[in-house]
Amino acid sequence: MRIPAPTRRSVYASRTPIGRIRDMIDEFSEQSPSRFAILIFTAMILIFTVLFSLPVSQAKGAVTPIADALFTAVSVICVTGLSTVDMATHWSVVGHIFIFIGVQIGALGVLTLASILGLAVSRKLGLKSRLMAAGDTNPMRMRHGAVSEGQAVRLGEIGGLLATVAVSSLVIQLVIALLLIPRMLIDGVALAPAITDSFYYSAMAFTNTGFAPNAEGLAPFENDYWFLSILMLGVFMGSIGFPIIYVLSRNLKKPKRWSLHVKLTLVTSLILIIAGAVLYIVLEFDNPKTYGDLNAGDTIFQSLFLSVMTRSGGFSTIPISDLNGSSLLVTDMLMFIGGGSASTAGGIKVTTLAVLFLAAFAEARGNESMEAFGRRIPGDVLRLGVSVVLWGATTVAVSTIVILQITKAPLDFVLFDVISAFATSGLTTGLTASLPDSGIYVMAATMFMGRVGTVTLAAALAASQRRQLFRRPEERPIVG
Amino acid sequence: MRIPAPTRRSVYASRTPIGRIRDMIDEFSEQSPSRFAILIFTAMILIFTVLFSLPVSQAKGAVTPIADALFTAVSVICVTGLSTVDMATHWSVVGHIFIFIGVQIGALGVLTLASILGLAVSRKLGLKSRLMAAGDTNPMRMRHGAVSEGQAVRLGEIGGLLATVAVSSLVIQLVIALLLIPRMLIDGVALAPAITDSFYYSAMAFTNTGFAPNAEGLAPFENDYWFLSILMLGVFMGSIGFPIIYVLSRNLKKPKRWSLHVKLTLVTSLILIIAGAVLYIVLEFDNPKTYGDLNAGDTIFQSLFLSVMTRSGGFSTIPISDLNGSSLLVTDMLMFIGGGSASTAGGIKVTTLAVLFLAAFAEARGNESMEAFGRRIPGDVLRLGVSVVLWGATTVAVSTIVILQITKAPLDFVLFDVISAFATSGLTTGLTASLPDSGIYVMAATMFMGRVGTVTLAAALAASQRRQLFRRPEERPIVG
Ligand SMILES: [K+]
Ligand SMILES: [K+]
Structure with a gap:
């Protein structure tokens, strides 16, 4: 059942100028959180386009062409990891710092915005917020009802959320970086680059961007399974989604308190990672260009690494264009699905796929409702999922x-x-780097649609609500 | 709302042996119409595999290899139109007669079965059958209620339906053939082959198979726009679906009496045909291998022809492999969507696509229900649509x-x-003809899944129903 939107009137007008500005932002972000998100992403991309086109950002001190600067800005802010220039050699130290800051802003932005949107939507729908309520599955608290102004998301809350996201993000990246440094030293990297590159790799893993700081990329570490495993951990933590990290950090050992969203995300992600690894093993074990010369253990590990990276880490130990066509298609499907909701990963999200299959299972079993883990999923969630898939x-x-x-x-x-x-996976067959300017702009638009579009679309759709004054007669077309 | 299935007990037991056999078939087809359909299709394919492998069917009197015989049988019975042998030269006159009979059986079979399944499902759901009720949109008659034994589909009814389908099919094919004969004569074909080839082309058009009787295929007629237009008409009539033909033959000039299914099918088909034609014009007008040398009028006509043939006629005036990659992908999408429900066309069906988009529109507008043409579409239709798409x-x-x-x-x-x-489109890039045996079997399975699978799946799912004894607590995962 949809609820009519509450009358939009600010009841918390301030008198100081700063207070008024805060109120204006409050009101805009609350009334139209989707447009707020689009505005912020667009502004960030424009700012970073300017920064990347400056001569100081370029290794040789030259101006970077506008198409490349824009593409890099979109790729960095959307944490995609695709590039039209050689990322390791094209940029100066200043440029690399901009990239580092850009992916942090992009990742924090998308995590915070997705969380805010989720918060705003669930409040607008008059539901107890599922996001922050770790494992709260008491159905009595999910009643529908009128929304009061007091339930709207306020800027103070956004600040609190941003702080929580930033601290979690910082702690995870710090741990990953500290784990990477000794491996880099063992692999023969000097101390100074080992430290900076570790932090860079850690940021690129957790934010699911996938740029490498060094010219050789992952090549020096492709047989260091500790190094690769730490990268996988970073990518997985980023791609699973902030709501999951939040719940697990509080109730890791109490699965009974996990919410349906947490269980659905974890189980679907696990199935996809294992299925992907098995398919890569089957399809690539005899491909001489990829895993043909590896032993069984190496084939399994590299297949697992590739599978995790499709969700949407973007690192790879082999040239993607060497994969069989069959593996490329498997990768297409895994990338399209992407990671968890409110994560640094892209795609339609694992829960969206899960909901589609749950609908088919319910239909096959003749159940009235979709069900998972002893919970009933309302029908409008399926409509939202179908909308996201159609958009993608x-x-x-x-x-x-x-x-x-x-x-x-x-x-x-x-x-x-x-x-x-x-x-926003960032894996590439090499095509992106060879595109003409027109193609570069199309790809930049695709990255923007994928990142900002999917995050805001679900929120915009879920928030839309209209009181229906009359009920039309029912009629049933034949499908299939 | 789902209704519990009625107790299955035959109340119309006969005493004569023939009566008992009829009752058994009655009961089987009624209890499990989907399995009945799969059984019939499988039996037909096996019979025709034997017929096609006989030396008498082959032009040189040799045995056709089992892989090719099976593939041809599946392609003919599923009215797909793909082939692993040169259809015009490989077969003898007897073989061609088998092909002609096979596509008629395949087309009648799928039209009748889909109609029966639709009938059975709508009755099981306790709804007034939408299929035969031309334009009956009185909502009061679509109430839910218990199903009585008298509402089950009986063999007598199946016979009546089969007769109606056969007569409609015969009339349409006759008209198309009579229209083709004069054009063939004008194009310089001798009288005898003009007559036989016209009937063959007419059958191949209406059944949406797409085999040509002559070795040169459509080449002699590629500039005869009357000929091609008549073919398009035949393909369109076959692909639109029997329920539409039935309604239109009674209420062609009374659109107010058309059912939602009729309107949805016609509008979606029209949009797809026009969109396809426009895309082919835009993508191929400067391709020297296809329409690059044609004037504007010819480009428009040939693009329209190709667009109609993707739904799923299978005739083509150009080698498909000469199309740009972009046009191939457009064709992929159009073929995947396919034609109308209970038609000789394949794919997920146009109404399935329409329902997905109606769900997204309803979501975007915040409407509680999907709506089209002043009617409300129940939510379980979306679940059925999602299941069909996932299957495809x-x-x-x-x-x-x-x-x-x-x-x-x-x-x-x-x-x-x-x-x-x-x-079951039958258009080909040439890949199918060059497949090894393992690939041929995979493609045969794909044709079977596509034809028999989609027709029976929707029916099997819609018919499944289970009384739910308790209601689980509701919980809402985040999607997108
Ligand atoms: K990425
Ligand atoms: K066909």
């Missing part, structure tokens, strides 16, 4: 058709890089 | 991955031929 499929289809027409490149590569852009 | 996407994904791994061919061609097989 349409974006990918349009972008792929345009890029195919511009480049006349094979579908294998175009579809891969487009889905990588949409799902 | 999974079948296509698995088949594509396997064929990619077997052939190492480019994704453009593999995806195209797999979707063509799933959606």
